Amino acid sequence: MSRGFDSHFGPPSQPISVAEFLQEANSALLSGSLTNASWEQLTPEYDNAAEAEISGSISELKSSLEQVWDNPVLSAHVLRQHESTVAAVRGQADAPAPKGRKRKRYVAPEGSESAPEVLQLQEKLDAVNLKCWGLTVESALCMRAAKNSDYNALDAPKKTGTGVLRTINHGDVGATRNSTPDSLRSPSPNATSYLNAVISLTVYNRITYLPSCLTRSSQHAVLSTQTLDDLLRVIPCASSNMPIEHLDAEGDISGYNLPDQTGEHSGSLFCIEGLVYGDRSENTDYAEKLIAHFQKLPEGKRPKITKASTSASETAFSALTLRIHQPYWILHQGNCEHFFVIDQIRHGLFHFNSITTLNVICRLAHPSDPPSGYPLMLHLTPTLQDLCRACGKVPAVHSIVGDMRLGESPCLLCAPCWRTMGPPKNDEDVMVVPLVIHP
Numbered sequence: 001m002s003r004g005f006d007s008h009f010g011p012p013s014q015p016i017s018v019a020e021f022l023q024e025a026n027s028a029l030l031s032g033s034l035t036n037a038s039w040e041q042l043t044p045e046y047d048n049a050a051e052a053e054i055s056g057s058i059s060e061l062k063s064s065l066e067q068v069w070d071n072p073v074l075s076a077h078v079l080r081q082h083e084s085t086v087a088a089v090r091g092q093a094d095a096p097a098p099k100g101r102k103r104k105r106y107v108a109p110e111g112s113e114s115a116p117e118v119l120q121l122q123e124k125l126d127a128v129n130l131k132c133w134g135l136t137v138e139s140a141l142c143m144r145a146a147k148n149s150d151y152n153a154l155d156a157p158k159k160t161g162t163g164v165l166r167t168i169n170h171g172d173v174g175a176t177r178n179s180t181p182d183s184l185r186s187p188s189p190n191a192t193s194y195l196n197a198v199i200s201l202t203v204y205n206r207i208t209y210l211p212s213c214l215t216r217s218s219q220h221a222v223l224s225t226q227t228l229d230d231l232l233r234v235i236p237c238a239s240s241n242m243p244i245e246h247l248d249a250e251g252d253i254s255g256y257n258l259p260d261q262t263g264e265h266s267g268s269l270f271c272i273e274g275l276v277y278g279d280r281s282e283n284t285d286y287a288e289k290l291i292a293h294f295q296k297l298p299e300g301k302r303p304k305i306t307k308a309s310t311s312a313s314e315t316a317f318s319a320l321t322l323r324i325h326q327p328y329w330i331l332h333q334g335n336c337e338h339f340f341v342i343d344q345i346r347h348g349l350f351h352f353n354s355i356t357t358l359n360v361i362c363r364l365a366h367p368s369d370p371p372s373g374y375p376l377m378l379h380l381t382p383t384l385q386d387l388c389r390a391c392g393k394v395p396a397v398h399s400i401v402g403d404m405r406l407g408e409s410p411c412l413l414c415a416p417c418w419r420t421m422g423p424p425k426n427d428e429d430v431m432v433v434p435l436v437i438h439p
């Protein structure tokens, strides 16, 4: 069930032309119509009160949480309450017991539940009017243990490119708001290139042993000025790090070389909204190959796709029309598949809650948003690596083929264990194959 939830996307949004979105946002920005007229009508007192509430409420929430969490008696009580609610929901829904180790039962120490501070807290919690966050029988469908793809191997956004977020000085915005010169009122033809949009997207891979299900692999933020190839270059993928085989005169494999990190992706294509963007290599455009392949299918079964007029390296995101929450298909390195889903399209400078009501700003781009280094990698699922078969402690880096001393072939070893083994006796039959290095 939870696998199914993870591989289910949508409903998709309406198609959004990135170029039109930018044009609308930029012209609204330049004409100063970003502030809603109703804000102007507020009295200064109301304005101040609203601002105090906005800036105060978070710290109030935070401190009340910390008060409970920092007190061992109170936090233990809250934890026990949660555990028993979860157990009750699971029991009612007849959900199978979670796999793995049995859940610990939290038993309250004698008298702790009747401590005055606990009773006081419970009274306060019972008085909360917000009831929609409670757990119901239906919640059992969405309850699962944490998975590997829930964790992030990155502790901060990682700069993986050279894209720069173009912004304008705050002075410029103020000037256009107060006394907008006529020249700025209607956006100039190059207004769309004035600022860029930030598009965040998530990359999904098929689960090897369950190919109809997908799992989250990474999340990226690209600029609308960047191309599909710019994205392809930064998607973490084992196929892009495959060691290169060395062939001898007879065509047998004689050794391996580590791949050169040129970021070149032979045999690649993107399939977005019925259009295929190929790699336009001299004689083998992958888009043409795919379409030729589909021609072999019976007519009723052919996917309705056509070749785009530009290749992936020529296509910037600003030239695309995208739907949010709609999975798109990537094929590269010959036959390696990925899917990507647009999570958000936002203006580089402002957050809008909707592209049709531009006069409402959700929030300003956060000052901590990195100004350069796009595409940024926002999330990376930790890679589960095979451990060394000898020590069982560190990830293996070699696959040893044909060494009679190891008792199995191939045998995965770490570098120190393989060094400690010394040279093999049947030297000429042994091959040391480097394993893929994960980013």
Ligand SMILES: [Zn+2]
Residues within 6 Å of the ligand: 237, 238, 239, 240, 332, 333, 336, 337, 338
């Ligand atoms: Zn791949």
Ligand SMILES: [Zn+2]
Residues within 6 Å of the ligand: 388, 389, 390, 391, 392, 393, 394, 413, 414, 415, 416, 417, 418
């Ligand atoms: Zn080892």
